[in-house]
Amino acid sequence: MKGNAEVLNHGKNIVLIGFMGVGKTTIGQLVAEKLDWEFIDTDQEIERRHHMSIPAIFEQKGEAYFRKVERELIVDVCTKERQKVLSLGGGAYLQEEVRNACLSHGIVVFLDLSWENWKKRLPSIVHDRPLLKNKTLEEIKQLFEQRKQAYSQYHYRVVTDGLDPETVATRMMELIRGRNAK
Numbered sequence: 001m002k003g004n005a006e007v008l009n010h011g012k013n014i015v016l017i018g019f020m021g022v023g024k025t026t027i028g029q030l031v032a033e034k035l036d037w038e039f040i041d042t043d044q045e046i047e048r049r050h051h052m053s054i055p056a057i058f059e060q061k062g063e064a065y066f067r068k069v070e071r072e073l074i075v076d077v078c079t080k081e082r083q084k085v086l087s088l089g090g091g092a093y094l095q096e097e098v099r100n101a102c103l104s105h106g107i108v109v110f111l112d113l114s115w116e117n118w119k120k121r122l123p124s125i126v127h128d129r130p131l132l133k134n135k136t137l138e139e140i141k142q143l144f145e146q147r148k149q150a151y152s153q154y155h156y157r158v159v160t161d162g163l164d165p166e167t168v169a170t171r172m173m174e175l176i177r178g179r180n181a182k
């Protein structure tokens, strides 16, 4: 399965989108390993470049600054790179410029998870997602629902309910491959 860039999208970048905690980082890493492509996680890359955690960047530099850096990084990767698996931060795709760059240069895969199953992940992710902190479950549900509209622009959707990361990664690659074979 490795080294088949020609077969898969002629080397077009694969971009994972979806709400916080649906598994973009986890699945993106697995897909990159299977393809032997480089993996870029926008949150991790921003943390690396700043020598700061995402919560610290939000606190010390503000969300607007984070969104600008996030947008510039994604547009840069989408327009200049190939054979990358790019996992976005959960809010990145709300920016129109990000959506346009991803949709026109890459293959965009939306990881979809139901609210009922997403809720179960909250305790494990809340500590390092500033936008989830100090919110009630009802407020988080509203954010979850509000963002559905932005995530509705994609090339492929994978419903991840009840699937372990390995199965999601395999399903995602089968979907993309199927399209390419047509």
Ligand SMILES: Nc1ncnc2c1ncn2[C@@H]1O[C@H](COP(=O)(O)OP(=O)(O)OP(=O)(O)O)[C@@H](O)[C@H]1O
Binding pocket: 018, 019, 020, 021, 022, 023, 024, 025, 026, 027, 043, 087, 088, 089, 090, 091, 121, 124, 125, 129, 160, 163, 164, 165, 168
């Ligand atoms: N298919 C899955 N089944 C069960 N747990 C999962 C699955 N995918 C991811 N997880 C777990 O859910 C948590 C969040 O996953 P991950 O960090 O990959 O999400 P994310 O979409 O990258 O979030 P963010 O938007 O905040 O970057 C992790 O603890 C991860 O182990």
Ligand SMILES: O=C(O)C1=C[C@@H](O)[C@@H](O)[C@H](O)C1
Binding pocket: 019, 020, 043, 054, 088, 089, 090, 091, 092, 128, 129, 130, 131
């Ligand atoms: O959904 C969001 O707005 C965010 C998701 C995370 O990946 C980080 O990018 C940050 O915590 C913001």
Ligand SMILES: [Mg+2]
Binding pocket: 024, 025, 026, 041, 043, 087, 088, 089, 090
């Ligand atoms: Mg992530």
